[in-house]
Amino acid sequence: MSKASLPRRAALLSVVALVAAVSATGALAAPSAAAGLQAMRDYDLIVLGNMTANGDVEGRSLITGNLSGSGTFFNSPHGQTTATLPGLVVGGNITSGENLNNGSGAWVGGSIGGMLNLNGGGNVLYNGTTVFQNNAGAFTDTNGTALNGLPMSLADYAASLTLLSSQLAADPTTQSGPTSLVSNNLNITAIGGASGLGVIDLNGALLASGNQINVDSGGYSVLVVNVSGTSDSIGLNPGLFSANEQTTVIFNFYQATSLTVSREFHGSILAPLATVTNTSPIDGTLVAAAFNQGGEVHMNNFAGVIPEPAGWALMILGFGGAGGLLRRRRASAAA
Secondary structure, eight states: OOGGGSOHHHHHHHHHHHHHHHHSOSOOOSSOHHHHHHHHHHOSEEESSOEEEOSEEOSOEEESSOEEEOOEESSOOTTOOOSSSOSEEESSOBOSOEEEOTTOOEEESSOEEEEEEETTOOEEEESSOEEEEEOSSEEEEOSSOTTTTSSSOHHHHHHHHHHHHHHHHTOTTEESSOEEEETTEEEEEOOSOOSSEEEEEEEGGGGSSSSEEEEEOTTOSEEEEEEEOSEEEEOOEEOSOOHHHHTTEEEEOSSOSEEEEOSOEESEEEEEEEEEEESSOEESOEEEEEEEEOSOEESOOOOOOOOOHHHHHHHHHHHHHHHHHHHHHHHHHHO
């Protein structure tokens, strides 16, 4: 499905709903794109299926399916706490040995078939059976209620993040001509220079190879790069990219069912339909349908704020006014 085929009016309405929900106080409706955006702030890694671990994840992780392989979780949280959410949430079973650091604890919807090494203590809630190596914390069989403390169900997490991806892909504020390839460097530059939400379209093939990727968010509070292609790969090194921009840029792989990351990548990756495989670090929140980990996931998770509804209302009026003016000009020209 191409972005051009998405109804413009529906896109406008969906963005308004997203912004209103993000800005509202109180509980988030589930599922919603706003809840998906909040999940990207809460977690360093979100896998909407199974994960094979082989490396570190510095912040919180949520895996809705089974966890296998051997990884280290909540390894360097940079101030992120487990006061309300544990460092590791697994909806299914843990089938192999894992390390949980910094007292992270875990909530597990199924059994723990591998040995958990708890470094720094922590509480582990699970359903079924468990084998553990380091009982520095407390292991509790909750008889089916281990995940009751989550803000929403695992199914609603998946629905919310998928909805977020599709709504961002349909956003009507897309900038034209924002990318260039110079001396084998991919330059992504947002035009407009205003605060708020900036959106750029990018052909996924441009990420596959070259020297480095440079990102200039143009002063926007949040920059979304909508990346096309069903089978994408990232083979560019990170270039000019400030630390602040790393936490306010989302690369939205809205079509991808497969994504390979073979170079270190700065920025958050939203790929709710894709099996993601990495061999190099990802410095930002990662959302994937399934994850074959071969590199670390670093704690530069998404921290951006979508603009207030009033600003969007003015923008929508601007779209309508511009359309009306264009129609009047065409009518005058025809006469």
